[in-house]
Amino acid sequence: MPRPFSPTVRRKRLARELRRLRESHDLKLSIAAKQADVPQSTLSNIESAEARRIKPRDIDALADLYEASADVRKALHELARESKEQGWWSKYRDVFRGNALPDFEVEASMIRTYQSQVVPGLLQTPEYSEAVFSGGGAYTSEEIKRHVDARLRRQQILNRRHPPHLWAVIDEAALRRELPDAEIMREQLQHLVNLATHHNIDIQVLPFSAGMHAGLAGSFLLFDFPSEIDPSVVYTETATDSLFVQDADSVSRFVTIFSHLNAAALRTPETVNYIRAILEMHDRHGNF
Structure with missing residues (x-):
């Protein structure tokens, strides 16, 4: 089975490659568009990774202009084709809104995350996930079901043949948050202990x-990809919006923040013992 890919990552890769080819010929965007007979707005959208439908004819015209080899031309066409594919998450537009988190998760080789309030979505049990979306009464029963289903679908990347490396730093507050049904939290903590044994x-x-500590500004996810030409991306969200951060300096700052969080947190073996101690406290006293 071929490795899953992200249409968004492929679209950005195509944009960078075409821009590199143009700049290697010392051509301004307007001149390249005119000489290739491609509308300037079209070429601008392709190079900014905003074009969702790219004509094979435009790829051929640009490849001719840039004197691309047969292999490069083939790769450009493949990237253009893959950039317009739709992943399973396209069926959950109501859940992910404008920014589809799985679009980056599916191709990431490493996912680093810091969560301050709840257990990371990729590590949640179905019951805990339902409790998260039920909190505050913001969603209907049907909306909660859609969110939980989408979250469980996201988790499948951790069990595939070549899974990403997930590195999660979780604030203790998330582990001691009380739920109406304490057994849900107990099962979630045990689930974390079990997952910690995965390679x-x-x-x-x-x-x-x-x-x-360094994470007081809030939770985030940091995605790294297997190809060096695909830069890392950071994802953050609020109650009303979500944001993908791609500026190199900003991403570097998040890398530094995660490094400090990693240094301040318990090592994985210590974490397992810590969570077990919380579970034992629950079994003795009925709370966390």
Whole structure:
């Protein structure tokens, strides 16, 4: 089975390659568009990775102008074709809104995440996920079901043949949050202990004793990709919006933040023992 790919990542890769080819011929965008007989607005949209439908004729015209080899031409056509494919998440536009998180997760080789309030979505049990979306009464029963279904579908990347490496730092507050049904939280904590044994999953707890730390600004996900030509991407969200951060300096800042969080958090073996201690406290006293 071929490795899943992200249409968005492929579209950005095509944009960078065509821009590189144009600049290697020292051509301004307007001149290249005119000489290739491609509308300037079309070429601008392709190079900014905003074009969702790219004509094979335009790819051939640009390949001719840039004197691309047969292999490069073939690769450009393949990227253009893959950039317009739709992943399973296209069926959940109501859940993911304008920014489809799985579009990056599906191709990432490493996912680093810091979560301050809840267990990371990729590590949630169905019951815990339902409790998360039920909190606050913001969603109808049908909307909750859609969100939970989409979240469980996202988790499938962790069990495929070549899974990404998930590295999660979780604030202790997320592990001690009380739920109406304490058994849901107990099962979620046990689930984390079980997942920590997987070769592609590292889980660290950031204990209260860490004091003020680098993640106080909020939760985020950091995606790295197998190809060096695909730059890392950061995902953050609020109650009303989500944002993909791609500026190199901003991404580098998040990398530094995660490094500090990693240093302040418990190691994975210590984390497993820590979570087990929380579970034992629950079994003795009935709370976390």
